[in-house]
Amino acid sequence: MTNSDDKKPLTSSTIEEAPPPKETSKPTASMETQSNNSGGDSKRRKRNRKRKICICFTLLIILTIFIILLILSLTIFKPKRPVTTIDSVTVERFQASVNALAFRVVLNLTLHVDLSLKNPNRVGFSYDSSSALLNYRGQLIGEAPLPANHIAPQKTEMMNLTLTLMADRLLSESELLSDVMSGVIPLNTFVKVSGKVSILKLFKIKVQSSSSCDLTISVSNRNVTRQSCKYSTKL
Structure with a gap:
């Protein structure tokens, strides 16, 4: 037999409504x-x-x-001045004769110059082409070309130059006759070298070196009896 209490009808009071789902907020x-x-x-x-x-x-x-x-x-790479030095000057050819009637001197002269250019820097030194000059009492009477070149670090380049007198340059020199008669001829050799020292291929510094030598040539002995040189360098 079934229990009558188990079959009681469900009333509204016995049924509880489920709470409505919460609405989620949308962004x-x-x-x-x-x-x-x-x-x-x-x-x-x-x-x-x-x-x-x-x-x-x-x-x-x-x-x-x-x-x-x-x-x-x-x-370490601080630029230093290159030094140009005239080591020696010798007479290769010398002929002097006096024409008393024309009151003039016929002079043939060739000088051999030993020149050295020292690069004291730790980097190379490149210099431009120039010339070695031969002067008589301030007048240019001969020159020899000095081609452009490059000197390795801390090296010295030796050069041999030949300076030949240009006879036509002395046609108007009245003092030459008295110099020849006195037995000595004063001359001057001048060399100037200009170039650049390149440091780490970034800095290029211009440098210049020059040398000037006063010479006295004996007419009778046909050689250089006195040589006095001055050197100048600047950055």
């Missing part, structure tokens, strides 16, 4: 836009920060390299 378009903008700004700030760091680091490296090169150029 609005403005909120999504604001979120996207904030995320983009954050990434942009990070990129800018990294870019600034890279630029500063690069500038620091460049500045360090420049300082190192500057220190080297002022110490």
Whole structure:
């Protein structure tokens, strides 16, 4: 037999209604836009920060390299003046005769000049073409070409030059007759070399070296009896 209490009808009082589901809030378009903008700004700030760091680091490296090169150029690679030296001057040919009727001197003269150019720098020295000059009482009477060249670091280049008198340059010299009659002829040799010292292929410094020698040539002995030289160098 079944219990009558088990089959009691359900009434409204005995049935409890389930609470309605809570509505989930959906993000609005403005909120999504604001979120996207904030995320983009954050990434942009990070990129800018990294870019600034890279630029500063690069500038620091460049500045360090420049300082190192500057220190080297002022110490180890500090430019020094090249030295041009006339080691000797000898007479290769000398003929002098006096024409008393024409009151003039016929002079043939050739000088052999041993020249040395020393580069004391730790870098190479390149110089331009120039000429060795032979002068008589301030007047140019002969010259020999000096071609352009390059001298290795801390090396000395030896040169042999031949200076030949240009006879036509002395046609108007009235003092030459008295010099020949006195037995001595004063001459001067002058050499100037101009070039550049290149330091680490970045800095090029102009340098100049010159030498001037006063000579006295004996007419009777046909040789150089006196030689006095002056040297000058500048950066």
